[in-house]
Amino acid sequence: MKKMSIYEPAMCCDTGLCGVSVDPELLRISTVLNALKKNGVAVDRFNLSSAPMAFVNNKVINAFINEKGAEELPAIVLDEKIVITGRYPTNEELISLLEIPKSYLTEAKSAPQGGCCCSDGKCC
Secondary structure (H helix, E strand, C coil): CCCEEEEECCCCCCCCCCCCCCCHHHHHHHHHHHHHHHCCCCEEEEECCCCHHHHHHCHHHHHHHHHHCHHHCCEEEECCEEEEECCCCCHHHHHHHHCCCHHHHCCCCCCCHHHCCCCCCCCC
């Protein structure tokens, strides 16, 4: 599976969904990332104010910040390569980049048939 990370500018909280006025784009990306997580697709998300070491420790992002500055964030990294800067990916771009079905953005995968979740066929 492809590995995606989102490196975001400094915000008041991890998602930026706080305060009086909420940015609709931050709301969209948070909603989409929650849907992906429910479908087993993890996208790491790093905020410059709450996770500065993630920016320091990632050589690609560190070089990007040193060259372009934090004003060019967010930066979307796919398999250790920056693929989008200055904005969040559209839903269509997420589907294409992660190679996932469109339904992953809106629906959670259904539970296994028979109600069991363990691989040995026994219920947990």
